[in-house]
Amino acid sequence: MPVELILAGNGPGELSGWIAPVARAARRALPDLRLTLALSPSQFAGGRELQVVQTWNLFDRILEPRTCLRVAAGLEALPVAETATLIHLGGDLWLSGRLASRIHRPACALVETTLVARRHQMFSRLFAVSTGVAADLTASGVPREKIIMTGDPRVDAISETILPGLTSAPGTSAIPTISILASSRDRIFTIAALYFLRAGAALRSQSGAVRFKMIVSPYVSPSVWMGAREDAARRWPGLDVEWVTGEPWPAVAASDLVVTIPGTNTLELAILGVPFVVVLDTDLVTVAPVEGVLDWVTRAPGLRRLRRTLLLRRLSQLRFAALPNIRAGREIVPELIGRWTPEELAKQIAALLRSPAKRDEIRQALQDTFTQPPGASRAIVDAALALAHSGLNTR
Numbered sequence: 419m420p421v422e423l424i425l426a427g428n429g430p431g432e433l434s435g436w437i438a439p440v441a442r443a444a445r446r447a448l449p450d451l452r453l454t455l456a457l458s459p460s461q462f463a464g465g466r467e468l469q470v471v472q473t474w475n476l477f478d479r480i481l482e483p484r485t486c487l488r489v490a491a492g493l494e495a496l497p498v499a500e501t502a503t504l505i506h507l508g509g510d511l512w513l514s515g516r517l518a519s520r521i522h523r524p525a526c527a528l529v530e531t532t533l534v535a536r537r538h539q540m541f542s543r544l545f546a547v548s549t550g551v552a553a554d555l556t557a558s559g560v561p562r563e564k565i566i567m568t569g570d571p572r573v574d575a576i577s578e579t580i581l582p583g584l585t586s587a588p589g590t591s592a593i594p595t596i597s598i599l600a601s602s603r604d605r606i607f608t609i610a611a612l613y614f615l616r617a618g619a620a621l622r623s624q625s626g627a628v629r630f631k632m633i634v635s636p637y638v639s640p641s642v643w644m645g646a647r648e649d650a651a652r653r654w655p656g657l658d659v660e661w662v663t664g665e666p667w668p669a670v671a672a673s674d675l676v677v678t679i680p681g682t683n684t685l686e687l688a689i690l691g692v693p694f695v696v697v698l699d700t701d702l703v704t705v706a707p708v709e710g711v712l713d714w715v716t717r718a719p720g721l722r723r724l725r726r727t728l729l730l731r732r733l734s735q736l737r738f739a740a741l742p743n744i745r746a747g748r749e750i751v752p753e754l755i756g757r758w759t760p761e762e763l764a765k766q767i768a769a770l771l772r773s774p775a776k777r778d779e780i781r782q783a784l785q786d787t788f789t790q791p792p793g794a795s796r797a798i799v800d801a802a803l804a805l806a807h808s809g810l811n812t813r
Contacts, residue, residue, distance in 0.1 A: 422452040422499035423802055425507050426517060428483065429462035430602035430637040431682025432508025433471060436528060439574035440507060441476040443795035448803070452478050452499055456517060458509035459483040464603035466637045473636075490516040498523060503806040505798065506541070507571075515540030524805050528571070528798060532558045542805055545798050548790075566801050569794030572686050577792045579665040594771050595629040596621075597662075597670045599678035599687075602635035604642045610679055611646045613699060613760065617677075619654045620764035625771065630659045631673065633666045675770055675777060680739040684751070688742035688788040693780040695752045695770060696740040697763065742788065750783045 423444055425437050437455065444451055455477045457467060463483075471480060481489070481496075488494035490513055498521050506514035506527035511534055518525030518540070526543035527534055530551055534544060535558035544560060546552035547570040556562050596618070600610040611632060618630050634643045647661050662669045667690060670676060676687055676694035687694045738744045740751055754766055770776060 419501055420450075420452055420499040421448060421803065421806060422454060422502035423799070423806070424454040424456055424498065424502065424504040424517070424521075424523075426456040426458055426486075426504055426514040427506065427508030428457045428460035428467055429508060429682075430464060430467070430635060431462070431686075433467060434636075435572040435575050435682060435686060436507040437471075438474060438476070439571040439578065439795040440505065440798055441474070442578070443574070444799045445476060447796065447799050454479050454481065454498070456481045456486050456504075456514075457483050458486050458513050458517075460509050464637050466639060470636050486513065486517060489520055492520060496521050501806045503802045505802050511537050511540070524808075526798075526802055526805055528568070529555070530570070535560055538564065543801055545801065547794070566797070568797040568801070569790050569792075570685075570689065571795040571798065572689055573790045574792050574795045576667050576686060576690055579667050580671060593627045593629050593658075594674040595631060595672070596767070596771075597631040597633055597673040597676045599633050599635075599666075599670075599676060599683050601679060601681070602637040602683075604639050606679070607635075607638045608642060608646065611643070612649065614677055614697075614763075615650050615654065615657065615659070616760035617763040617767065618659075619657055620761045621767055622657065624761075624764055625768045628658070628771075630657065631669050632659055632661045633670060634661055634663045635666075636663075675767065677767065680741070682741070684740045684742055685745075685788075688751075688784045689790065691781055691785040691789065693751070693770075693777040693784075695754060695767065697754045697758065698739055698756075700755075700757055742784065746787055750787065751780055 425441060427433065427437050441453060444453055453476060455471060457480060468480065468482060471477065485494065489496045502523045504514060504518040504523060504525040506525060511527065514527065515525055515537060524542040525540060526545060527541045528545040528547065530547045532554045534541070535555060538544060538560045542564070544555060544565050545568040546555060546565055549567055552565050552567045555565050598611070598614045600614055601607040618628065622628055643661070650657065650659060670692055671690060673692060676692055678684060678687065678694055678696060680696055680698055684696060738749065739753055739755055742751055743749050743753065754763065
């Protein structure tokens with residue numbers, strides 16, 4: 419009897435951090451499994467998601483966002499195996515639940531917040547990324563028997579690309595190395611990469627030799643990052659920059675410090691346990707994606723000023739911008755939010771480079787708070803397959 423798993427989600431963080439490791443675990447668990455990817459509509463998608471996931475050769479079929487919408491709206495049928503389960507791995511919870519309802523198969527969801535509590539009836543099982551999330555779900559009224567503590571598949575995504583036994587450690591060279599994660603979306607990468615390299619040039623003039631690794635996401639268009647590389651070489655020919663286009667985590671793990679922007683990658687860095695600083699210059703606000711309908715409404719050219727005003731107001735109300743700080747309820751990693759000239763940013767980075775004790779403090783706090791064993795992806799697959807075989811279609 420054929421068995422099928424439908425993995426639903428979209429956006430660089432969810433695809434690489436959740437969907438890819440779960441899909442690989444599913445293939446290992448059941449080689450003849452039918453695997454479908456439902457790329458749900460997402461304001462966090464950059465546009466190259468389909469091209470990237472096609473290179474993984476993991477899925478028997480991939481549903482594009484328009485198809486997902488049509489199926490959810492009842493405008494298109496989606497044939498699936500009789501024994502099948504949908505796993506929500508990012509994106510809109512309602513849409514994933516609706517897809518499962520339309521194909522008359524049970525659904526489960528991987529969750530890292532209590533947002534699902536309002537819609538938990540749509541899902542037969544909820545996979546919590548931590549014991550804290552599981553406890554919060556129960557406190558929010560979700561039946562305890564529906565919750566399974568699986569852990570976070572991002573741990574698997576990282577551990578699968580790093581040699582066994584390698585943990586975050588500072589570089590051994592006398593010349594410090596800084597890795598830069600400038601975004602997985604073209605419009606943000608274009609601005610952020612050059613901004614960080616301007617700061618890098620200022621840092622070099624202030625502190626002497628520094629090596630940089632520009633970590634290029636596969637979701638960034640080649641023309642975009644190559645153009646940025648050419649521009650950087652022309653502007654700062656003496657800047658020591660390595661453009662990393664392969665697996666990012668080995669390069670990141672060997673860095674003395676990472677500079678990044680808010681996003682899912684901050685949780686991945688926390689899991690890896692590498693010291694980093696989160697930077698959000700307010701000039702990036704108008705191109706950064708945000709949760710909810712506000713993102714779609716304010717994309718129109720005539721509403722960009724309104725978008726900036728609303729987003730700056732929302733930013734001012736945030737206690738923290740980095741996900742590890744939000745999760746911990748305290749500042750573990752430094753946040754530099756506001757208007758920072760490249761020279762000012764360089765001074766802040768230089769201070770961290772001059773303080774190994776501060777970087778060790780950040781590293782230890784991250785390891786103490788976010789270290790998890792691998793295996794979440796297999797736990798999710800096993801629970802989803804058990805649900806598929808149970809024939810449970812009510813949510």
